[in-house]
Each structure stands twice: as structure tokens, then as C-alpha cells.
Amino acid sequence: MIGVILAAALAAAPNTARFSHFVYSGSDPSDVVKAAPGQYRNPILQGFHPDPSITRAGKDYYLVNSTFAWFPGLPIYHSTDLVHWTQIGNALDRPGMLDFKRLGLSRAVFAPAITYHDGLFYILNTCVDCGGNFLITAKDPKGPWSDPVWLPEVGGIDSSIFFDDDGKAWIVNNDEPPEKAEYPGHRAIWIQEYDLQARKTVGPRSVLLDKGVNPAAKPIWPEGPHILKKDGWYYLIAAEGGTAEGHSQVVLRAKAVTGPYVPYADNPILTQRDLPRDRPLPITSAGHADLVDTPDGQWWATFLAVRPYGDDLYNTGRETFLLPVDWKDGWPVILPRGQAIPYVHAAPKPPAMKAAPNAGPFTAAETFAGPELPKGWMTMRIPTERWWSVKGGALTVRARAARIGDHDQPSVWARRQQHMNASVSTTVRFTPRADGDKAGLVAVQNDDFYWFVGLVRDGGKTWARVEKRAGKGDPVDGVVVAQKPVSLKSGQSLDLRIRIRGGKADFAYAAAPGRWETLAADADATTLSTKVAGGFVGTMLGVYAHGAER
Structure with missing residues (x-):
């Protein structure tokens, strides 16, 4: 009886995705132009x-x-x-x-x-x-x-x-x-x-x-x-x-x-x-x-x-x-x-100050120490409730019904893509319970143009999947580009990675540290460009979770 009650309570509890070890790294072809002492690099604030x-x-x-x-x-x-x-x-x-x-x-x-x-x-x-x-x-x-x-x-x-x-x-x-x-x-x-x-x-x-x-x-x-x-x-x-x-x-x-x-x-x-x-x-x-x-x-x-x-x-x-x-x-x-x-x-005459890099090649690792996200992280539109927490080295987000593509307020937190050649990686712990549940990394230009790599439940199975939406003609949930079945033990994590190289993108996952498997390579990342997607924003790279809340 107790087991039945616990199972029912678990099924009723909100499903959450736990992200840790979020690392952004980037470089540009213009990095060959070196700044000498006393010089600064343009742009001074890269990306969006x-x-x-x-x-x-x-x-x-x-x-x-x-x-x-x-x-x-x-x-x-x-x-x-x-x-x-x-x-x-x-x-x-x-x-x-x-x-x-x-x-x-x-x-x-x-x-x-x-x-x-x-x-x-x-x-x-x-x-x-x-x-x-x-x-x-x-x-x-x-x-x-x-x-x-x-x-x-x-x-x-x-x-x-x-x-x-x-x-x-x-x-x-x-x-x-x-x-x-x-x-x-x-x-x-x-x-x-x-x-x-x-x-x-x-x-x-x-x-x-x-x-x-x-x-x-x-x-x-x-x-x-x-x-x-x-x-x-x-x-x-x-x-x-x-x-x-x-x-x-x-x-x-x-x-x-x-x-x-x-x-x-x-x-x-x-x-x-x-x-x-x-x-x-x-x-x-x-x-x-x-x-x-x-x-x-x-x-x-x-x-x-x-x-x-x-x-x-x-x-x-x-x-x-x-x-x-x-x-x-x-x-x-x-x-x-x-x-x-x-x-x-x-550079101007005043002495330089120390600051986190916003120009040139750099790597930025987010530890999610909490209690809030870094000031440069943003979500789509304005949340009306607190569906995330930041503590203990993890960003935990609730897999809510709101989706990218609905012009809604989905469970997305992201930071700017600041280089032509950029990569983001993270570790996710997520147990998709029902078909349609998903959590992973996302590259978003707007509701109609995005890429996703992560865990998805479909047909009663759990997949490592790449999805894309490349215009209003594509389904809101995206088109399946590539997928492989995965079997994760309770509490086991999955590493995810997106690499963008100008107009190309690679998507990979690893069920064990360092053992990366490519799901899709040389994918068309021009769909994330302003010329294709329209608008005035830049690509945002971050985490996303979706699920039918019960």
C-alpha cells in the first residue's frame, strides 16, 4: 500500500531537469588580428x-x-x-x-x-x-x-x-x-x-x-x-x-x-x-x-x-x-x-580595469552556485511563477507544458552566443515520464527557428535526439533530425554538447564522461542567422525542459 502511495505521489510531483557543469567556449576568425599592449579589441561586447x-x-x-x-x-x-x-x-x-x-x-x-x-x-x-x-x-x-x-x-x-x-x-x-x-x-x-x-x-x-x-x-x-x-x-x-x-x-x-x-x-x-x-x-x-x-x-x-x-x-x-x-x-x-x-x-587613456571577458576568445564555466543565475542569463518573455532553482551546483527547471514555438514562456534559461565558433556543454539528469517529455540544450533565435539536443520520451522509449524548427511550416515541437535510443539508470546523467561553426552545427551526447557520440554533424546553422530567421536578436544558447504537467 505504501509503495502504491509513493508511486502515485511521484507521478503527481512536477518533473524536473537538473543541469550542471554548463561551459561556454568561443573563438573567431578575427582572432588572428592580435591586440598589442595598449590596444583593445572590437567588438567590446560580443554577441547580441x-x-x-x-x-x-x-x-x-x-x-x-x-x-x-x-x-x-x-x-x-x-x-x-x-x-x-x-x-x-x-x-x-x-x-x-x-x-x-x-x-x-x-x-x-x-x-x-x-x-x-x-x-x-x-x-x-x-x-x-x-x-x-x-x-x-x-x-x-x-x-x-x-x-x-x-x-x-x-x-x-x-x-x-x-x-x-x-x-x-x-x-x-x-x-x-x-x-x-x-x-x-x-x-x-x-x-x-x-x-x-x-x-x-x-x-x-x-x-x-x-x-x-x-x-x-x-x-x-x-x-x-x-x-x-x-x-x-x-x-x-x-x-x-x-x-x-x-x-x-x-x-x-x-x-x-x-x-x-x-x-x-x-x-x-x-x-x-x-x-x-x-x-x-x-x-x-x-x-x-x-x-x-x-x-x-x-x-x-x-x-x-x-x-x-x-x-x-x-x-x-x-x-x-x-x-x-x-x-x-x-x-x-x-x-x-x-x-x-x-x-x-x-585604448583610451584611463587605466584598464579587471572584468570577465566580453571580447576575444574565451571560455566561461557556470557552476550554478546560486541562489540566482548570472546577470547575463535570460529567459523568453516574463515568467509569472518561479519554475527554476539555482543551488548546490545545479540549475533545476520544471518541465512545464509551455513550449518554444508557442509564443509562451517556456522553461528556458540561456546566455548569448558571442562568437562565430562557439560550443556549449552541460550535464543533465532527467527522467522523461511520458511521451513528449524532453530536456537538454537549445540554440534559440526565435520561436520559429531553434535547434535542440537532449533526452526525449517518444513511443514509450527514451532517446538522445536532435530536433530543429526552421520556420512556421515546421511542427512547434520541431522536426527529428537524428536520434539514438539510450538506457539510463535511475539518477544517471547524460552529457550534451552543441558546437556551432559559422553556418554549421554539430550535436553530441555522452553517457559516460568523455565518450562522446555524434548525433548530427554539419547541420545547417544558418537557420539561426538573422538573415534567415529575421528579427533583431541574436542566438541564445542554454537549457530547456518541456513536459505535460499533470
Whole structure:
């Protein structure tokens, strides 16, 4: 009788997967370009770090990136030398702050802008399809950040805030043009005063830039605007050309914050669109820059760009780069036209700080000491319950009914793919109880494009299996690519590994340490590229468990 009761209790208990020894390792073809003493490597933040915005508080620099529908969102990085960065928090780290609903992974939080003013940090951001523009603040950039203050009068996306010398604050952002759009991508940059005490916009809203710096050329998507003031001039910097290979950065200036703004005669001040597409080790799609000054008067720019391994193919998403700003006749120039973004460059003068590697080849091993995951790990959308635990050297996740592919909130935790050539491995302990139960490693670009390797129960048997989804036409649970039956004793673990080599991927498992068996080799990993999968995110590598909760 006792045995029956125990069996029933076990069957009713939530099924869990226990992951340990998670190791990420990566390298790039560009590693052949060596950084000499006194130089730094680009990108400074590799893998899925788009839309960088930067600010300085004293001698410290703080940077934030877009995360779209991944959570926790808006990572906050700290540096004292502009080169070495440590993630100190996430501005969106509480489920109640926003609601991502069932949005696609490339919706939700776009293009945050961080600013420091009078002892307070500000982030303006847009929750696309989930509320619009909002403002959050913090006295300490580590957090906690305030609940959002919504700005319903501010339309569009890519909002930032500028504090003028007279104490006034201004919000500038991308929105629809003042008249009917004349062509796809026709947008405008708007400005409106913001009352800090009342926490709302005031006064008229006016256009600073319509179409772009050369309206006759029908430029598309002026976006990511920032205003800065230097030597009596107001400078408006913005991206143009969309976020693909036509991306660029332009600048205009005026004597009044509301304009009129005159464009720089030699715009763009940053682009790679005019370089040969067949050049070696290309960096492309550069733009969406933000500028910051150092205490000794230097100026630097952070911006996004990508590193393709093929014809506009990249799995790592848009990354954060750094270059100095050269002021020419009162105009800021990041890189003269025709010049390639360098992989190595002379570092800023401030002394280097120690930080976990975010650039160049490296290996990162996660021990899951707990009680929380590393700040750089994220899950799909916002969880409404705690279905995971981190302790004793393991990440334990509940095999829930929510699946990748459902636009739901599945049992997934992952970290960024930061190199063209990357591998992740882990050890999993999981007993699939019913057909459809699964747990293992996953490479996710979005709900419609992912790869999985792990333990699966199917047809009453347990398999080591590789599955993929390569578009909406594939089943939500994925297509079986390869599988082998496995027989594990109670409590026995299985080692899993994914290796990605540009547009190829290998999947393997080991029932005993070091005895790897390849399940699939040279699989098509271009399905994880932005060009194939679409969207604005990069590939995330992590763990996943699914099961029919009973």
C-alpha cells in the first residue's frame, strides 16, 4: 500500500531537469588580428548587444543594450576605461514592471537610452506593442530601477532625454512624419519638453529632422536620436538607412535645442556600406551610435555593427563596438567614409580595469552556485511563477507544458552566443515520464527557428535526439533530425554538447564522461542567422525542459 502511495505521489510531483557543469567556449576568425599592449579589441561586447547607449557619472561609465522580449531585460554594464565592462544589473528585473504578453522575441523593449543627471540615472525606452514609451530612474545603476512612468504623448520609438544648461529637459525620438509618409521607411525625429517634477511632457511637439539629412535621396529610418551640447552648439546624432548593410550614422547641429538643425556636409560620420562586400573579415551594418566624453576631454562613440561569416549571415546578432570621435571643424566624426572598422585600436587613456571577458576568445564555466543565475542569463518573455532553482551546483527547471514555438514562456534559461565558433556543454539528469517529455540544450533565435539536443520520451522509449524548427511550416515541437535510443539508470546523467561553426552545427551526447557520440554533424546553422530567421536578436544558447504537467 505504501509503495502504491509513493508511486502515485511521484507521478503527481512536477518533473524536473537538473543541469550542471554548463561551459561556454568561443573563438573567431578575427582572432588572428592580435591586440598589442595598449590596444583593445572590437567588438567590446560580443554577441547580441544591440543599440548601445552610454553615459558617464564622474569617472565611471554605464552602458545599456536592447533585449526585446528576453527577460530580465536592459542589461546595465559598468566600466572605468570604456574597454572592460562588467554587467552589474538589469534595469528590467521585476515581472511586474512590464508585460511582454505573447509577443515575438524581436518585439517589446527597443533601443534604451541611458543618461545621468544631478545624481539620478534615467533610462528612456519603448515597449513595442506592450505600452509604448516609458521612463525609469535609479539612484544606483545596479538597481533597483523605478516602475515605468508612461509617456502617452510621446509616439514612435527610440526615445532619449537631453538635459540643457538652463535646467530644462527634452525628449527626442523617432515617430511618423508630420505629413503622410511618402515612401516606406519615411520617418521623422521629434522633440518635446519634459517636466521632471510633474513627470510628463509639456508644451508643443516639433520636428527636428524629416526623412533624413538628404531628403532628395529618400533616406529611410532616421532613428536612435541623441542630443548633446558642446561649445555652444546643439548636436543631433541619429542613425539612418535601416539596421542592415545600409546602416549609417549622421549628425546635424543648431544654435537652439529646437533647431533649425543643419546637417554636416560630409555625412555620414559612420558607415560600412561603401566598402567592398568581398573584403576579408568584414564588419557591416554599423550605426545607432551614442557619444560620451571622458574626464580629460576625449570623446568616444559606442555603436552597433555585425560580423558576418557569409553573405550577410550572422548568428551572433548586433554587437557593441567602440571608436574614438574626432572633432573636425566643430563636427564629430567617428570614422571617415571608406575606412573599415578596426578589430583592434589604441585604448583610451584611463587605466584598464579587471572584468570577465566580453571580447576575444574565451571560455566561461557556470557552476550554478546560486541562489540566482548570472546577470547575463535570460529567459523568453516574463515568467509569472518561479519554475527554476539555482543551488548546490545545479540549475533545476520544471518541465512545464509551455513550449518554444508557442509564443509562451517556456522553461528556458540561456546566455548569448558571442562568437562565430562557439560550443556549449552541460550535464543533465532527467527522467522523461511520458511521451513528449524532453530536456537538454537549445540554440534559440526565435520561436520559429531553434535547434535542440537532449533526452526525449517518444513511443514509450527514451532517446538522445536532435530536433530543429526552421520556420512556421515546421511542427512547434520541431522536426527529428537524428536520434539514438539510450538506457539510463535511475539518477544517471547524460552529457550534451552543441558546437556551432559559422553556418554549421554539430550535436553530441555522452553517457559516460568523455565518450562522446555524434548525433548530427554539419547541420545547417544558418537557420539561426538573422538573415534567415529575421528579427533583431541574436542566438541564445542554454537549457530547456518541456513536459505535460499533470
